[in-house]
Structures are given as C-alpha cells and as structure tokens.
Amino acid sequence: MTAATANRSSLSWYEASARQRLEALVDAGSFNEFIGPELREMSPHLSIFDLPEQFDDGIVIGRGRLDGQPVLVAAQEGRFMGGAFGEVHGAKLTGLLRAARRLKQDVLILFDTGGVRLQEANAGELAIAEIMRAVIEARRPGVRVIGLIGGRAGCYGGGSLIAGTCSTLIVSEQGRISVSGPEVIETNKGIEEFDSRDRAFVWRTMGGKHRYLLGGADIFVDDEASAFRHAAIQALKSKGRCDLGLLEAEQQRLERRLQRFGEASDAVGIWQAIGVDNSEEIPGLPTREFLRRAADKREHAHDAR
C-alpha cells in the first residue's frame, strides 16, 4: 500500500493494519504470503452464526527477510473479530511454526488478539495448544520465536499463553499482555478487584512498561514500526535457549515474584519495591527516560516467562 511505504519512517504500530505492519517490518519488497486471501481459506464456523468472514481469517502468514536474514512471519489483524483465534486462523500459525522447525528459520509473531474466538471456541482452544507445542518443538533445536506486541487488541487469553512460550517478546507501552482482559476480571471478581473503565489502571497493570519492568517482556520500544523492526533485528542476534534447566530457573523466579508481590494492589508499589525511583512517574515517562530508570532495576526473564 502506498501509505505503508511512504510512512515507513513513521508508522504507528498501534494504528497500523496487520498487512501494513508486516510491510514495514521486513526488508522492502521481501514479503511473500502463504495461503493468501485469493485462496479464500476462511472460517467454516462463522457462516453458521451469520457472521461476516475475512478472506485471510484475520491472520497473514508468509516469509520475508529481516536485515537480509530469511524469516517466517505471522501477523494478526486485531480489528477483525478482535484478532481472535479460530480454526483456520490457528492452523495457519501452527503450520508456519512446523515449517520453521523443518526449515530451521526464525519466526516473528505479530500478536494482536483478544484470545480465542467464542464462536469456534473448541477449535480455537485446540489451536492454542497446538501452537504452544509447535513453538516449543521449534525452539528446542534452536529456532527463535519472537513475539511483537503493540496492537489495539493487545495480547490476551490464549494469545498471552503463546506469547509466554516465545524466546523474546518485544513490547510497546500500548501493548498489553494478560491472560484475562480487564472486563473479564471485573465481571468475575467485581469492580473492587479490577475497575476495567480505569484505563490508566489497566495500562499500569497490563501495559508494556509493567511487563518490561517485571521481565514479562524483554525489549521495550516506541509505538513505531521502525522501532519494532530494529528491536526484532536485535533480538535475532541473541542465541535462543530452550531446555529444562531454563524452565526450572524461570519457575523459581516466578514463585519468588509471587511471594514478593502477590499482595500488591497496584503496579506502582511493585515498581517501588524493585527499586525504581519515583515510581509513580513511570506511566508518564517518555521511552528514553523510562529505559534509563528501568535499566539496572528491572527483572530479566531469560528466554522464558
């Protein structure tokens, strides 16, 4: 699209479509789509509910080059059914990850999802399980699976579980990561537990800055396609590790974290506890200053989270 190429130096990741993000992420002109929209590989379930379908079922997959290196890529379209996983949507990502293992090529997943599509929940849940297995099976022999999170829908539900299996997560402030979404928590636990209309509170507890500070994400970037691209190039320079020792160490880190912060009622208190100066200022800080203050205080996940 003309707009994507012209805006390559400044394209909001949050505002962009899945196709625009891919176009801006990989080397110019290198993207080749698999199972493109012309094949009309659409959901077999939505028509039962008389719901509109999309030709790519809300996910664009294919191959491209990143700084010259061949990579496999997948991008979810958060505006189509909240980027949710259905049968075809999920199968496209599973297939891509299995190809990655066979080809020994790294994968970039551009998450933008509310989780599983309710209209095809069983197929969607199965897809989440298959994808997580496929991520681990690709990572074991050394393939890196990088997650990029900064879209409108965030990365929720099954999408957040998949993100948890990635080797590196790149996140912007707008990129929320959580298993349950704000409305889900409020509905189940009450407004005293979680006020979903308090947007500042939502972003403090699920947003990119908090996830980065607690080691739930590894690289924090501005809401710019070029920033995501540079971070992805950076992420592919580190060697991916995935073994039992790594997972056990991470399990211990998470148990310690729960002991230390399990009673906290707001993220600000957690930031203070890990030693961030004037932690109440964190949400308003521009990226450079945020990274400076986070630098020697934040926790690290080391290839697992």
Next chain:
Amino acid sequence: MEKLSFKLNAPTSAGGTRALAIVGVVASGNLEVLLERTSPANVCTIDIATAAHGFGAVWEAVVRDFVARRAAGGLRISINDGGARPDTVALRLAQGVRLIEEREA
C-alpha cells in the same frame, strides 16, 4: 449474510500488472475488498457478502458509479462487508484500483 453479485461492462481496463490487491478489514462499519485480474478486459464482476440486509439498491448505485468513474475493466472484485457506509465502500474500491495499478515491489 446477504449475497449480491454484479457483472458490469467496464469502459476502462485496470492499469498496471499486479495479479491481485487487497484493502480494508472486516470490522464494524468497515469492509475488505479483494481485487483479482481474472475477468475479461471490458468486464468487472463484483461479489458482495454483507452483514447489513436490504441495501441492494444502494450497493448497485455505488458499484455502477465506481465502474463508470474508475479503471475497473478486467477485475473480479470480492467484498466482505461489516456494514460499511456507501462513502466508505466507494473509498475502499478507489483504494483497491489504485493499489492494483501500483508497480510490483
């Protein structure tokens, strides 16, 4: 879903050589338009699946206007619609023919 189909004589053939183009997403008040260069050069076919029922006459007016004004000959156009307004539809169709005219990267 309501399905509509139009086969129109197109005075001008679509420019460029791209085989296909896609614009827009299926969301509330939005639509996706897939354009494929698979029709005879003086024909434009448009197939629509829309969530909003009973607007066949409006669709016909919009697509006839589109084919009269733009270079749409040779295109098979497929639309998934989430209830977009006619001006949004006209805009996406215009974006679509622009995109398929673009030089391949």
